[in-house]
Amino acid sequence: MKNHSAAVIGLGYWGPNVLRNVIDVDKFDDIYCHDLDISKIDKCKRRFTSIKPVSSYENILNNDDINCVFICTPLSTHYQLAKDALLNGKNVLIEKPMTSTVEEAKELIDISNKKSLKLMVGHTFEFSPPVEKIKEIIQNGMLGDIYFISMTRINLGIHRKDVSVIGDLATHDLSILFRLIEEEPYSISAVSNSFVKNKLKDVAFINLRYKSGTIVNINVSWLSPKKIRETIIVGSKKMLIYDDTKSDEKIKIFDRGVDVLKDPDSFGEYQLTYRTGDIISPVLEATEPLKIEISHFIDCVNNGLKPKTDGYCGLKVVRFLEAAEKSSDRGGEVIIINGAK
Numbered sequence: 001m002k003n004h005s006a007a008v009i010g011l012g013y014w015g016p017n018v019l020r021n022v023i024d025v026d027k028f029d030d031i032y033c034h035d036l037d038i039s040k041i042d043k044c045k046r047r048f049t050s051i052k053p054v055s056s057y058e059n060i061l062n063n064d065d066i067n068c069v070f071i072c073t074p075l076s077t078h079y080q081l082a083k084d085a086l087l088n089g090k091n092v093l094i095e096k097p098m099t100s101t102v103e104e105a106k107e108l109i110d111i112s113n114k115k116s117l118k119l120m121v122g123h124t125f126e127f128s129p130p131v132e133k134i135k136e137i138i139q140n141g142m143l144g145d146i147y148f149i150s151m152t153r154i155n156l157g158i159h160r161k162d163v164s165v166i167g168d169l170a171t172h173d174l175s176i177l178f179r180l181i182e183e184e185p186y187s188i189s190a191v192s193n194s195f196v197k198n199k200l201k202d203v204a205f206i207n208l209r210y211k212s213g214t215i216v217n218i219n220v221s222w223l224s225p226k227k228i229r230e231t232i233i234v235g236s237k238k239m240l241i242y243d244d245t246k247s248d249e250k251i252k253i254f255d256r257g258v259d260v261l262k263d264p265d266s267f268g269e270y271q272l273t274y275r276t277g278d279i280i281s282p283v284l285e286a287t288e289p290l291k292i293e294i295s296h297f298i299d300c301v302n303n304g305l306k307p308k309t310d311g312y313c314g315l316k317v318v319r320f321l322e323a324a325e326k327s328s329d330r331g332g333e334v335i336i337i338n339g340a341k
């Protein structure tokens with residue numbers, strides 16, 4: 001079905017990736033594009049000749065043919081651009097993180113609910129085949145009880161101007177974590193520092209705790225000699241490594257662990273037996289996560305479905321980001337999350 005048009009706002013680094021996929025899914029009559037920087041529009045027009053450049057956002061808001069707006073601008077602009085789009089009757093896919101504050105996120109959800117419009121957040125990793133596979137592996141009990149998860153997302157740069165490394169990079173890990181584990185963490189603490197700029201934190205170590213006993217560490221940084229995108233999950237039965245920098249074998253499951261056995265020769269003593277078994281790497285679908293995400297959004301708009309990463313998912317991540325910032329501003333104070341949606 002092709003009977004509406006779309007608009008992509010912001011054509012810097014990420015916007016052209018979104019635009020390429022919006023074109024590829026081939027569900028819109030016309031695709032309009034806007035950026036405050038005209039050179040970005042010109043560059044995209046040379047690459048994607050079918051797009052329709054628009055010089056002002058108002059023209060997009062006032063165009064009744066456009067029913068979907070993809071917002072790929074810096075975080076500080078998300079709230080206002082999304083609000084204007086929703087108030088003008090557009091369904092919105094907003095890049096991550098959804099907004100700078102919890103209040104802004106709540107307001108966008110409220111407007112989208114009142115106007116019966118779709119509001120989705122670009123938590124791209126929630127659409128990635130490895131994350132889907134890990135969720136399946138955890139749910140079918142292969143790893144056993146989850147003892148801990150260690151997530152590392154570090155590389156050199158790019159220092160953003162309007163968001164700290166917590167909002168920029170930990171957003172990915174929090175959204176992955178919330179997709180993998182349904183239970184909500186009850187506390188968060190973080191230590192961070194800004195070594196390069198005065199205000200914006202460029203290194204952070206974030207800790208989360210769950211009532212079930214699971215503990216999680218998220219290490220994010222724009223200052224690292226090596227690019228690492230790794231999640232290690234240790235369970236009572238098996239262990240798993242997810243390395244997103246690998247082109248294949250992104251997930252490896254290790255039949256490794258420690259068994260605690262009662263020592264038959266001495267009363268009350270226990271023996272630890274270290275188990276080292278097979279390593280397996282599940283086959284994964286090769287589709288680009290962003291393509292899955294964009295197709296899903298359009299499907300939700302066309303067929304009245306609830307987006308997998310709806311406004312509430314975006315709000316949950318923003319809530320934990322806000323708490324992590326607060327904790328690190330207070331020297332690592334443990335913040336108890338009240339669990340209210």
Ligand SMILES: NC(=O)c1ccc[n+]([C@@H]2O[C@H](COP(=O)([O-])OP(=O)(O)OC[C@H]3O[C@@H](n4cnc5c(N)ncnc54)[C@H](O)[C@@H]3O)[C@@H](O)[C@H]2O)c1
Nearest residue numbers: 010011012013014015035036037072073074075095096124
């Ligand atoms: N989902 C992902 O995996 C992923 C990856 C990278 C970036 N992102 C997100 O995408 C967004 C953009 O990131 P980026 O790296 O492309 O940033 P960028 O700075 O490279 O590009 C942003 C573009 O938006 C334009 N812009 C700024 N304000 C505008 C406005 N009011 N109206 C129209 N255009 C405006 C700028 O001129 C620039 O071209 C951010 O929210 C970021 O977090 C998501």
